Amino acid sequence: MKLKIEHLASKLILVIAALVLAATATAQDKIKIGVLFALGGTMAFLGEPQQNTLKMLVDEKNAKGGFSGRKIEYIVYDTEGNGTKAVQQFRRLVESDKVDVVFGPNTTAEALLIKPLASELQIPMMSFSGGEEVVVPVNPWVFQAVPNNRSVINHFYDYLQKQGHKKVGLLTATDAFGQGALNTLKQLASNYGITVVSTEEFGNKDTDMTPQILKIKSVNPDVMIVWGLNPGPSIIMRNAKAVNFGKPIFNGNGVASPQFIAQTGEAGEGSWVSSPRLLSPDTLQSNDPAKPLVKKLFTDYSDKYKKEPAAFAAIPHDALLVLDAAMNKVQGALTRKAIRDALEGVTNVVGANGTYTFSAENHSGLDSKSQPMVMMKIINGKFIAQP
Amino acid sequence: MDQLLQNAISALAAGAIYSIAALGFGVVYNATKVMNFAHGEFLMMGALISAALVNSAGVQVVLAVAIASVIVTLLGIILDRYVIQMAVRKTVLTAVMITIGAGIAFRGLMVVTVGRDMLFPPAFEGIKTVTVGSIYLPSQVIWILLLLAALSVALAYLFSSTRLGKAMRAASDNPRAAMLCGIDIRAMSLVAFAIAASTGALAGAFVAPISSAFYESGLFFGLKGFAAAMLGGLGNPIGAVLGGMLIGLIETGSAGYVTSVFKDAIALGLLILVLIVKPDGLLGRAEAKRV
Numbered sequence: 124m125k126l127k128i129e130h131l132a133s134k135l136i137l138v139i140a141a142l143v144l145a146a147t148a149t150a151q152d153k154i155k156i157g158v159l160f161a162l163g164g165t166m167a168f169l170g171e172p173q174q175n176t177l178k179m180l181v182d183e184k185n186a187k188g189g190f191s192g193r194k195i196e197y198i199v200y201d202t203e204g205n206g207t208k209a210v211q212q213f214r215r216l217v218e219s220d221k222v223d224v225v226f227g228p229n230t231t232a233e234a235l236l237i238k239p240l241a242s243e244l245q246i247p248m249m250s251f252s253g254g255e256e257v258v259v260p261v262n263p264w265v266f267q268a269v270p271n272n273r274s275v276i277n278h279f280y281d282y283l284q285k286q287g288h289k290k291v292g293l294l295t296a297t298d299a300f301g302q303g304a305l306n307t308l309k310q311l312a313s314n315y316g317i318t319v320v321s322t323e324e325f326g327n328k329d330t331d332m333t334p335q336i337l338k339i340k341s342v343n344p345d346v347m348i349v350w351g352l353n354p355g356p357s358i359i360m361r362n363a364k365a366v367n368f369g370k371p372i373f374n375g376n377g378v379a380s381p382q383f384i385a386q387t388g389e390a391g392e393g394s395w396v397s398s399p400r401l402l403s404p405d406t407l408q409s410n411d412p413a414k415p416l417v418k419k420l421f422t423d424y425s426d427k428y429k430k431e432p433a434a435f436a437a438i439p440h441d442a443l444l445v446l447d448a449a450m451n452k453v454q455g456a457l458t459r460k461a462i463r464d465a466l467e468g469v470t471n472v473v474g475a476n477g478t479y480t481f482s483a484e485n486h487s488g489l490d491s492k493s494q495p496m497v498m499m500k501i502i503n504g505k506f507i508a509q510p
Numbered sequence: 511m512d513q514l515l516q517n518a519i520s521a522l523a524a525g526a527i528y529s530i531a532a533l534g535f536g537v538v539y540n541a542t543k544v545m546n547f548a549h550g551e552f553l554m555m556g557a558l559i560s561a562a563l564v565n566s567a568g569v570q571v572v573l574a575v576a577i578a579s580v581i582v583t584l585l586g587i588i589l590d591r592y593v594i595q596m597a598v599r600k601t602v603l604t605a606v607m608i609t610i611g612a613g614i615a616f617r618g619l620m621v622v623t624v625g626r627d628m629l630f631p632p633a634f635e636g637i638k639t640v641t642v643g644s645i646y647l648p649s650q651v652i653w654i655l656l657l658l659a660a661l662s663v664a665l666a667y668l669f670s671s672t673r674l675g676k677a678m679r680a681a682s683d684n685p686r687a688a689m690l691c692g693i694d695i696r697a698m699s700l701v702a703f704a705i706a707a708s709t710g711a712l713a714g715a716f717v718a719p720i721s722s723a724f725y726e727s728g729l730f731f732g733l734k735g736f737a738a739a740m741l742g743g744l745g746n747p748i749g750a751v752l753g754g755m756l757i758g759l760i761e762t763g764s765a766g767y768v769t770s771v772f773k774d775a776i777a778l779g780l781l782i783l784v785l786i787v788k789p790d791g792l793l794g795r796a797e798a799k800r801v
Binding site: 165167168297323324325326328329330331333334335337338341353354357358365366367382385386388 | 513516517519520523527626627628630644646648717720721722724727730762765766770771774
């Protein structure tokens with residue numbers, strides 16, 4: 124009897140050893156990406172198109188042999204834009220699914236909750252949210268794959284300065300998106316010789332912003348800057364047209380979508396929108412290094428899903444490019460630590476949203492030098508990229 | 511001067527929207543003593559269904575508004591007959607909790623059937639925007655004011671002078687005594703929900719060209735409408751109009767002349783003050799109870 128158990132046990136150990144070996148062997152020729160997207164809830168407009176892009180590109184990449192011979196596997200969990208859920212799903216990805224790297228989440232609030240956890244669990248992650256706080260101060264394990272507030276606004280002011288505008292009136296939303304922008308807008312203005320002559324706010328769901336617009340009009344700025352998510356800015360455009368505001372209106376990147384034109388109609392004509400390139404690939408400058416990539420992504424996406432991609436659908440595209448570049452640098456075993464170290468050394472990767480360069484001090488791949496945004500103008504009901 | 515006049519018009523427009531959202535709270539309250547927190551969703555659904563019919567299906571505006579109103583009325587009836595009336599313990603508090611849940615369900619229903627898109631239907635035809643010098647009064651605001659006037663007068667007449675209105679009030683004041691007098695309490699509750707849903711849907715459809723139709727905007731209408739109803743005096747249609755107009759005026763005044771940063775805080779802070787001094791609202795009747 125005793126002998127029999129020993130015999131069994133030794134067999135069992137052999138089986139386990141074989142399984143472990145098999146597992147490590149497969150781990151070597153594939154990379155497992157854990158993904159956190161907001162697919163339900165109010166932030167679903169972000170997660171859904173990004174999931175489409177990711178699926179399309181991973182299929183395409185795997186058909187060509189994956190990342191330098193490694194097949195890509197990914198697991199998507201829905202956070203519903205909810206921080207508590209995001210933390211739970213993050214743990215699940217890292218601890219039970221044993222992924223090598225995490226993509227997402229979509230919102231800054233979620234990313235900030237996960238940030239300390241990433242270093243605790245020692246897992247590299249590429250945040251898809253634009254808050255500067257996500258990468259400042261630097262957490263060795265947390266990277267950012269989208270232009271953050273600061274680089275968006277640096278580009279914005281740089282553009283205004285080149286056009287010779289000096290006095291701006293700000294009209295920002297009362298939510299986190301508007302408030303984050305407001306602080307940075309006030310802080311950076313003087314670097315570009317710009318004076319903020321008026322700051323007003325609006326609730327995204329308010330029905331009439333005429334009083335704020337009239338107040339800004341009365342101090343006579345060169346331009347009005349509007350920062351918020353729809354429907355607020357759409358209503359502002361209509362109100363401004365009705366009271367003959369008369370000065371150029373520049374919108375933040377929250378409204379960079381074809382719906383903005385549909386909602387504002389004639390009232391939006393001639394206004395400006397800071398936007399990622401994917402919104403209008405054909406009108407980009409011909410010397411823009413990202414143009415071919417953006418055009419291909421736009422066409423592939425439209426062909427596959429029979430609708431145009433949302434402007435932020437390019438984020439997973441660029442995250443995969445950056446990860447690919449990092450994987451090429453990894454020598455020896457593919458560990459979480461090795462991926463993290465390699466990500467920090469990625470430089471000059473041209474993506475659809477600009478040119479990515481990371482370093483130990485800068486974990487946001489896109490700073491203002493990498494041209495993360497373009498300024499679009501609405502002309503005849505279309506977004507036209509401006510030089 | 512121009513700025514003052516234009517701001518006054520903005521105040522009127524915002525006030526009209528809040529007032530029209532407030533009317534339905536009073537109707538349900540008058541018949542059941544229940545605060546219907548799904549009321550904002552009635553407006554949202556009226557707005558969204560009519561906007562979707564106009565924008566995507568090319569249905570005529572009048573027809574679209576009528577269809578939206580009928581659908582929302584049916585939903586209101588279903589909410590009362592098959593959800594609230596089915597509750598085992600019929601207390602006011604249970605019913606209030608049910609309306610909160612129903613509001614979330616209505617939002618989900620709209621996401622599944624109409625979608626998450628934010629729609630701006632075109633302004634109604636038939637009335638022209640009034641422009642005097644540089645001051646303008648949008649045609650849609652005139653439509654909303656007309657609807658508001660018609661609804662508030664009709665509801666005030668209903669509750670003060672008709673048998674039905676009096677029966678509804680009796681049903682909520684003292685259900686048992688009302689029953690003994692031959693009033694069908696459940697029918698009164700059903701009628702109240704039907705009126706609230708149909709007028710709410712109309713209001714939503716009228717407001718949509720200005721404020722957009724979106725599945726999340728019910729909360730906004732609910733909050734502003736509730737505040738206006740409380741301020742004016744619950745159950746009094748004229749009070750609802752007064753309350754809504756006051757909130758619109760204070761919000762616009764603080765946005766235009768003090769600071770837009772605190773406009774909601776100023777308006778709702780004032781609401782608290784009024785409720786401390788006059789707990790039944792500006793036009794509410796003090797409730798006398800025999801002890």
